[in-house]
Amino acid sequence: MPGSEYQDVRKLNLFSRMADENFASLMRGAYVQNFPAQMELITEGDPSDFFHIVISGSVDLFSSWNGRETSMATVRPVSTFILAATIKDAPYLMSARTLEKSRIALIPSQDVRAVFDADGNFARAIVTELAQGYRSVIRAQKDLKLRTSLERLANYLLRQQKHAGGGAVFELDFEKRRLASVLGMTPENLSRAFKSLQPYGVAVNGTRITIGNQADLEHFAKPNPLIDDHSS
Amino acid sequence: MPGSEYQDVRKLNLFSRMADENFASLMRGAYVQNFPAQMELITEGDPSDFFHIVISGSVDLFSSWNGRETSMATVRPVSTFILAATIKDAPYLMSARTLEKSRIALIPSQDVRAVFDADGNFARAIVTELAQGYRSVIRAQKDLKLRTSLERLANYLLRQQKHAGGGAVFELDFEKRRLASVLGMTPENLSRAFKSLQPYGVAVNGTRITIGNQADLEHFAKPNPLIDDHSS
DNA sequence: AAAGATGATTGATTAATATCAACCCATAAG
DNA sequence: CTTATGGGTTGATATTAATCAATCATCTTT
Structure with missing residues (x-):
């Protein structure tokens, strides 16, 4: 080595x-x-x-x-x-x-x-x-156990955004099919889930995510440190 | 003390x-x-x-x-x-x-x-x-992530049966509403899930469970030591 | 025994999610 | 350049599970 x-x-x-x-x-x-x-x-x-x-x-x-x-x-x-x-x-x-x-x-x-x-x-x-x-x-x-797949995706995006520095635009660090599996859903469902988050200002372009309305998304996702804060 | x-x-x-x-x-x-x-x-x-x-x-x-x-x-x-x-x-x-x-x-x-x-x-x-x-x-x-609620229930019953000594008749050690929550389902769904297991010889009377056809239930549940064997 | 509470069950309905099939699109191989 | 290939998306449908409402059962309290 x-x-x-x-x-x-x-x-x-x-x-x-x-x-x-x-x-x-x-x-x-x-x-x-x-x-x-x-x-x-x-x-x-x-x-x-x-x-x-x-x-x-x-x-x-x-x-x-x-x-x-x-x-x-x-x-x-x-x-x-x-x-x-x-x-x-x-x-x-x-x-x-x-x-x-x-x-x-x-x-x-x-x-x-x-x-x-x-x-x-x-x-x-x-x-x-x-x-x-x-x-x-x-x-x-x-x-x-506590969240729907849509809520899991929304919170994943917020976590990933934070991890990527906090800007409105960031990259997924997963292939989508595997992100789906990690989140406990099918690829088809993930694709639809992204669409369902459009009203909250989420735009997807390949692996590039843009969060247009941070407050809206957070209001929907309701992130919680006891679930989402992996540092503690 | x-x-x-x-x-x-x-x-x-x-x-x-x-x-x-x-x-x-x-x-x-x-x-x-x-x-x-x-x-x-x-x-x-x-x-x-x-x-x-x-x-x-x-x-x-x-x-x-x-x-x-x-x-x-x-x-x-x-x-x-x-x-x-x-x-x-x-x-x-x-x-x-x-x-x-x-x-x-x-x-x-x-x-x-x-x-x-x-x-x-x-x-x-x-x-x-x-x-x-x-x-x-x-x-x-x-x-x-890998099982439906019905499969989770079937495997839970097999685990509990083993834990209770292995006989065909044994007691649940949970209130049903809480068993439902542990298994990640609603009480109503648990009730229906028990019914769905009747064809596999599962009979329920309060907290007393009878497994009429062990082989059938196991064939359906497909218990796996890497999920169900809590000793290893 | 009557009344009240709590849990369990059932039926009807809605919501969430998976499946299946087709198609799109980028990319890599021939 | 054309053709495979694989991921991604979309639409239609089926399955699974949650919700809502009512009823039933059991147990406790009075």
Whole structure:
């Protein structure tokens, strides 16, 4: 792993406070690989042999049941995925595939567990990371159970707008079909949902979104920090 | 806190391996109280001042948005709730109310965080607990996104049956209106869903469920360990 | 036992969402 | 340049689920 990548990973909250030696040990045991787009990295149900770090590109976490499939989350650089399975030494609950050409570091799960036992700062960081992830999923569940698909889209747009800097014009960071799946709806429905938001000043041009009337949209979406504020 | 209760709490995975002294310290600082039914213990958005342990009775975790409300989970003795908020020192994402007369221990969150820093075994137990909780919510989200309400009910019945010992006859451990909310549907819909399961041999009498044709129901429900097996 | 409350069920209707089919459009391959 | 290909959109329809209203059942209180 080149030094710049090494530093990028080191800066992650999960790794930033652990002992140099322990971090180096984890990285020595890591397999860093470039994967093409659409490569299935892990399959749900498989034993969680590796903890994954996305160094560049992006990864879709998804799940299937009875012939159906849904997108659970997207992982972007530089961050990690399936920490809980690694820690519990339990099967993956989600599958993962690259969305584009991606560079991924794979750390043997047993190494993570070993260093977890040895390094208190790493253990604390893991706790924070898990607690954060836990709360994120709770928020997602509230979003799903309390809102209609139109409301979920409206709030997603507001979140994404904020994330993109807050301007009236911004880009979706999802392919629409996958955004639909993440929001728990069909692509057809997403297309209609965008139309339904036109009265609130939402204009769509490919992946470029313009929010013409911020106040109107917010009045409709009723964003709530306990659902939408992913920093807390 | 009486000795028997003290021992019951001590036996929880979360506490069973920590140092005697640290456990005693946590318990010394705890407030143990009896609450009547329907008492709101915490309100979402409030600072997470206390970590909670249900000693007897039961507690409903629920969330609200825009005048709607949904049941997220039910906590039964002896177990704990809102660990993630306590650890992160972040606002509660869910509200909690007693479903019946309940005995609850409240431990100041800062005590939990302090002992977490001091006791490696406790820290490890917290990690396991958080990872378990995280995975449970992921499973719930898959249940919600991949299944219809009828399929969710069928699988819930199979889970509950297993939990009750596996016999053809068992009891629901929910009031139906709240079961409906947990499953993400209306009470009316739940009522109709039970009827729709009659062809699969499901008979309902109050809270007593009889599964007349196990194979048929399973064939319809298609239970999957990656969604329904809450032990892994 | 009568009255009141609460939860559960049922029927009728409406709303939300998915499905199916066709078509559009951009882009990449031949 | 033409042809595939895949995402996106649109319209028609079907399914799923929510809402509204009424009734029924159960349990508690008086």
